[in-house]
Amino acid sequence: MTHLNAVIDNFKGACMKKYLWILLFICCSALPACSNDPGRQQIEIAQFEEKQNNKEHAIKLYEEVVSKYAGSPNAKLAQERLNALKEDK
Template sequence: MFKRTLAAAALFLLLAACGDSAAKLYETAQFEEMQRNTEHASKLYREILSRYPEAPEARLARERLEALEGK
């Protein structure tokens, strides 16, 4: 369990260091969802919608938010 958490943290830091384009934010949000950290995933999806409303990932982020919020 510790190794998995450590690996997750390392991946998150690596992605965060690469910048915050819509695609990278979406990848990070997906990763957070897989780790069952839906609160942080939702925050990242909202950030995509706010900062990159015209990006293809915005549509995907909206869909994931709706699924997470049960809409």
């Protein structure tokens, strides 16, 4: 029974970590929405997606920033990340 309790405790810990990551993601996503920094929200979400190893979604978000906010500092950053991600493929 002790082994089963350990497995259950590990599962609870893993679920809690997942929920904390989701909460962090929501909080980080909400903060830039209040700013006047065009494309910043997409950049931050794309960076989060990279950390989660979801490169396809990160690439789509970076491409969106490059096309919507061409010439902005965030578009430049997005293009740099796009180049790096596409080199890794």
